[in-house]
Amino acid sequence: MVVLTGFMGSGKTTVGQQFAELMGWRFLDLDQEIERGEQKKIRDIFSEFGEAEFREIEHKALMKLVSSNLSHVVLAVGGGTLAQPRNEALLKLAGVRTVFLEVPVEVMEQRCCGADHTTQVRPLAVDSERFRTLYQARLPSYRRADVTIQAGGKTPEQVASEIGEALSLVHLDEM
Numbered sequence: 001m002v003v004l005t006g007f008m009g010s011g012k013t014t015v016g017q018q019f020a021e022l023m024g025w026r027f028l029d030l031d032q033e034i035e036r037g038e039q040k041k042i043r044d045i046f047s048e049f050g051e052a053e054f055r056e057i058e059h060k061a062l063m064k065l066v067s068s069n070l071s072h073v074v075l076a077v078g079g080g081t082l083a084q085p086r087n088e089a090l091l092k093l094a095g096v097r098t099v100f101l102e103v104p105v106e107v108m109e110q111r112c113c114g115a116d117h118t119t120q121v122r123p124l125a126v127d128s129e130r131f132r133t134l135y136q137a138r139l140p141s142y143r144r145a146d147v148t149i150q151a152g153g154k155t156p157e158q159v160a161s162e163i164g165e166a167l168s169l170v171h172l173d174e175m
């Protein structure tokens with residue numbers, strides 16, 4: 001299993017799908033797993049139970065996936081997943097490799113805080129200032145990923161092949 005981390009709007013799902021296709025692996029998205037398990041949208045879990053309860057649910061969902069010992073899986077986690085030390089520890093212990101997709105904050109902000117993407121979709125993308133403050137607070141945890149890929153301004157295909165290369169899973173001269 002390879003885990004993709006990064007802030008909201010960094011392209012974890014799009015790139016993850018592309019990387020899974022490149023590898024011939026399965027793609028999973030932790031938020032989608034949570035929504036399926038709870039039969040509720042993430043925004044409804046936040047509004048009905050609050051963020052602390054969401055973090056519990058998120059932790060349990062990650063534990064379930066990691067303990068099922070899946071190989072050949074690309075898992076995109078939420079922007080806050082690895083900011084929880086218990087989740088980082090879980091992945092380390094299981095020997096799961098992590099990839100941080102680094103994208104300029106203004107690009108992610110554009111994607112998440114724009115007119116068509118309100119907090120209805122991402123409860124923590126409230127306004128520009130809070131978005132940036134949260135990103136800065138999370139950056140140290142993203143930086144502890146095994147690999148960092150500069151994903152800004154690149155196509156998902158490019159980023160996917162760079163991940164494969166960085167993890168020594170594909171060689172560019174074979175592509």
Ligand code: S3P
Binds near residue numbers: 008
């Ligand atoms: C969150 C990011 C979201 C989702 C939830 C909380 C966060 O996932 O898990 O809204 O804390 O940054 P994406 O990063 O996939 O948007």
